[in-house]
Amino acid sequence: MAQTEGRAERTERAMPNPMAFPEIAEMGKKRIEGFVDAQREMLNNLQETNRQWFDRMQSEAKVASDFANKMMGARSIPDAMTVYQEWANRQLEMTAEDAKRFFADGQKFIECSTRLLSSGRPGSGASGLSA
Numbered sequence: 001m002a003q004t005e006g007r008a009e010r011t012e013r014a015m016p017n018p019m020a021f022p023e024i025a026e027m028g029k030k031r032i033e034g035f036v037d038a039q040r041e042m043l044n045n046l047q048e049t050n051r052q053w054f055d056r057m058q059s060e061a062k063v064a065s066d067f068a069n070k071m072m073g074a075r076s077i078p079d080a081m082t083v084y085q086e087w088a089n090r091q092l093e094m095t096a097e098d099a100k101r102f103f104a105d106g107q108k109f110i111e112c113s114t115r116l117l118s119s120g121r122p123g124s125g126a127s128g129l130s131a
Contacts, residue, residue: 038116045112049105056098063090 067087074080 042112042116045108
């Protein structure tokens with residue numbers, strides 16, 4: 001009998017408090033909102049990055065077109081070498097800009113991914129909950 005009473009007591013303690021359900025629902029709502037906000041931020045970052053890289057590709061095409069036009073207009077080897085040097089310098093500048101942009105974009109995505117992954121965990125800042 002004592003064993004049966006112990007089980008009953010454990011069962012009563014294991015039963016959730018009906019008053020806690022609204023609090024649980026609110027926690028779930030905040031987690032979902034945090035997750036959706038993080039996804040929205042990730043999508044916005046992807047769209048912005050896509051636009052920037054598309055602009056970069058258009059710039060690359062313009063530089064190549066200008067190079068071809070200037071090379072066709074070169075009247076001598078020294079003129080052609082000058083055009084080539086200008087083009088090579090511009091390519092190096094653009095490559096340095098690309099590297100900076102690549103690392104900045106990577107940092108944004110890492111930060112956003114971290115918030116996205118942590119938005120469902122209790123105690124994470126994105127969900128607004130504390131441990």
